[in-house]
Every structure is written in C-alpha cells, then in structure tokens.
Amino acid sequence: xxxxxxxxxxxxxxxxxxxxxxxxxxxxxxxxxxxxxxxxxxxxxxxxxxxxxxxxxxxxxxxxxxxxxxxxxxxxxxxxxxxxxxxxxxxxxxxxxxxxxxxxxxxxxxxxxxxxxxxxxxxxxxxxxxxxxxxxxxxxxxxxxxxxxxxxxxxxxxxxxxxxxxxxxxxxxxxxxxxxxxxxxxxxxxxxxxxxxxxxxxxxxxxxxxxxxxxxxxxxxxxxxxxxxxxxxxxxxxxxxxxxxxxxxxxxxxxxxxxxxxxxxxxxxxxxxxxxxxxxxxxxxxxxxxxxxxxxxxxxxxxxxxxxxxxxxxxxxxxxxxxxxxxxxxxxxxxxxxxxxxxxxxxxxxxxxxxxxxxxxx
Numbered sequence: 286x287x288x289x290x291x292x293x294x295x296x297x298x299x300x301x302x303x304x305x306x307x308x309x310x311x312x313x314x315x316x317x318x319x320x321x322x323x324x325x326x327x328x329x330x331x332x333x334x335x336x337x338x339x340x341x342x343x344x345x346x347x348x349x350x351x352x353x354x355x356x357x358x359x360x361x362x363x364x365x366x367x368x369x370x371x372x373x374x375x376x377x378x379x380x381x382x383x384x385x386x387x388x389x390x391x392x393x394x395x396x397x398x399x400x401x402x403x404x405x406x407x408x409x410x411x412x413x414x415x416x417x418x419x420x421x422x423x424x425x426x427x428x429x430x431x432x433x434x435x436x437x438x439x440x441x442x443x444x445x446x447x448x449x450x451x452x453x454x455x456x457x458x459x460x461x462x463x464x465x466x467x468x469x470x471x472x473x474x475x476x477x478x479x480x481x482x483x484x485x486x487x488x489x490x491x492x493x494x495x496x497x498x499x500x501x502x503x504x505x506x507x508x509x510x511x512x513x514x515x516x517x518x519x520x521x522x523x524x525x526x527x528x529x530x531x532x533x534x535x536x537x538x539x540x541x542x543x544x545x546x547x548x549x550x551x552x553x554x555x556x557x558x559x560x561x562x563x564x565x566x567x568x569x570x571x572x573x574x575x576x577x578x579x580x581x582x583x584x585x586x587x588x589x590x591x592x593x594x595x596x597x598x599x600x601x602x603x604x605x606x607x608x609x610x611x612x613x614x615x616x617x618x619x620x621x622x623x624x625x626x627x628x629x630x631x632x633x634x635x636x637x638x639x640x641x642x643x644x645x646x647x
Contacts, residue, residue, distance in 0.1 A: 309322070312369075321355075353387055367395065371434070406421075414434060418440075422616075423441060452496055482504050486535060486544050486548065487501070496552045499548050503538055567628035586603075
C-alpha cells in the first residue's frame with residue numbers, strides 16, 4: 286500500500302518551514318482507496334514568493350486546522366504504507382519535522398518519483414513534476430497546490446509501476462509491510478481471495494520480497510488457484526516459499542504474455558522455466574504503426590509502437606491527444622526488445638484481427 290502525498294509550506298529557513306496544505310491519497314497499486322486533503326494553519330507567516338507560487342495566503346489559513354489537530358488522521362491513513370512523493374526527501378522531511386515538534390517519531394519507508402523517473406524514463410530534459418508530466422502527456426490542474434500535484438503524481442506513479450520490470454517498487458512495498466507483520470498466513474485461501482478476476486501478470490514473492498515465480502492468465506484468480514493446487518514436487522517446493530503474491534492488471538493478454546516473458550528474462554525467478562523453441566523471423570507489413578487495443582479500464586487504451594520496422598514498446602494512454610503525438614508516445618511506452626518472441630506475439634495478434642485500431646504514420 287502506498288501513501289502518495291504532496292505538501293505545500295510557508296517557505297523560509299531550512300527545517301523552520303511550516304506546513305500550509307497536505308494531500309494524501311492511499312493507493313493500492315490500482316486505485317485510490319482513501320484520501321485526506323486539507324489546508325493547515327502553520328502559525329507562522331507565509332513567504333511572499335510562496336504566496337505568488339501557490340496562491341495560498343495567510344488569510345486563507347486563519348481558520349484552518351493546526352497540525353496537531355490533523356496528526357492522528359495522517360498517522361491513520363499512512364499506516365502500513367510506503368510514502369510516495371515527487372522529491373520525497375522534501376515532503377518526508379516536512380512531515381517528520383511537524384511530528385517532531387509534537388514529540389512523535391514518524392518513521393516510514395519512502396519512494397521518490399523523481400529518482401524512479403530518472404531510472405525508468407531516462408533522458409528527459411527536466412524531471413520537475415510540471416515539465417515531466419507535460420512531456421508524458423499527463424494533464425495537470427491546480428499546479429503547486431497539494432491535491433493537484435498529488436493527483437499528477439498518482440498518474441506518474443501508475444506509469445512507473447508499468448515500466449518497473451525489476452519490480453523495485455513492489456519489493457520496497459513488501460519490505461515495508463514486513464516490518465509491521467511477522468509472516469503472512471500460510472492459509473492459501475487468503476491469497477486466493479485477494480486475487481483479482483482480471484487479465485494480467487502475477488508475481489510470487491518470498492519473505493525477502495524477491496520474485497520467485499511469475500505467471501499470467503486471462504483471469505489471474507484462476508492462474509493463482511492452479512498454482513496453489515499443483516501437486517508436483519517442484520510446485521510443493523514453491524508453495525512452501527510463498528510469502529505474498531502481487532498483481533499487475535494489463536487489460537490485454539498480449540501485454541500479459543510479453544510483460545511476463547520480459548520479467549522472467551530480467552528477474553530469472555527460481556521456479557520459472559522458459560521453453561526454447563525455434564521461432565520464424567516475423568516481418569510486418571508496415572514500418573511505422575501504432576497498434577491500439579483495450580486498456581485496464583473503459584477510458585484507457587493499450588498501445589504498441591512499431592517504428593522503422595522494429596517493435597519499440599508498449600504502454601497505456603487515456604487521451605486522444607497522447608496517441609496523435611508520437612513524441613509523447615515514445616515517452617509513455619515501456620521499451621521491449623525487438624526479439625523473435627515479441628514480434629511473433631504481436632504478429633499473431635495482428636493477423637487474428639484482435640487490435641481495435643491501427644494508426645500508420647511516416
């Protein structure tokens with residue numbers, strides 16, 4: 286579970302700033318399950334340049350709650366969560382300072398979407414939230430206000446989760462959860478109950494958070510049930526090491542196939558085996574095309590980019606504007622190897638007419 290947040294402050298000397306606004310969205314990896322948004326009375330004046338930047342002034346905060354009045358709500362909504370923020374060192378420092386003034390030691394694991402973006406979306410001109418979102422076609426509203434920036438960070442974080450082949454983000458989350466609970470129940474029914482009836486990829490983790498098996502299925506609950514019911518010696522050995530299972534909805538069985546193959550090649554899970562077979566060379570009829578299919582929800586589309594006759598990657602879009610700007614598409618996609626396996630999978634999908642739309646470009 287993640288607590289995606291943004292904080293606005295008064296500005297001023299380092300570690301003497303006061304909080305003026307906070308927005309926290311509790312995010313389960315797929316959707317926001319809870320949120321807390323409020324202005325905060327910092328009990329000190331706001332610096333003039335901050336008023337110009339955020340639009341928040343001293344008069345607006347006169348009747349806002351003071352931090353000690355909202356501290357309990359912040360503790361409750363962030364319980365068992367990893368703190369996620371754009372430049373998390375700043376937001377986490379402000380939170381810790383506010384709690385320290387109350388004599389409370391607020392300690393959480395954190396993830397920084399700036400650092401993750403530098404790793405997963407390299408070569409961007411800027412990693413400021415506004416400029417990065419613009420280059421990725423992510424719409425923003427209420428810039429430099431806590432909730433507007435937090436909502437943009439959620440959309441960015443969803444994209445980073447999709448690009449995170451190494452599962453760095455999930456491992457960090459499981460590590461944080463492991464600090465608050467000793468061991469997951471061995472009762473497999475609990476794992477089955479939380480398995481979604483959605484198309485996607487599921488990742489089996491040991492107690493250290495390492496991925497030890499990767500599976501895919503049109504219905505992930507069916508896939509998990511099959512895994513937990515297997516009776517072979519290898520399966521029983523795997524079952525003994527299962528600590529948790531995490532899920533990644535893809536909306537497309539094609540993306541599930543490619544994403545799982547890519548993740549297995551990258552992570553080399555102990556209990557996966559990859560069958561080696563001869564795959565014929567695949568040639569596409571078009572050199573430059575965008576293949577469009579269903580996404581993970583009604584407002585979303587999945588995309589595959591073919592450029593100069595080579596597969597470049599896949600991703601998701603929510604706006605028609607993103608599809609019509611190839612530079613944005615290049616930033617949105619998760620790169621894949623232009624290997625025989627991936628080409629064969631896409632060509633099969635293409636030949637059977639499963640793509641909803643094809644856009645060809647020069």
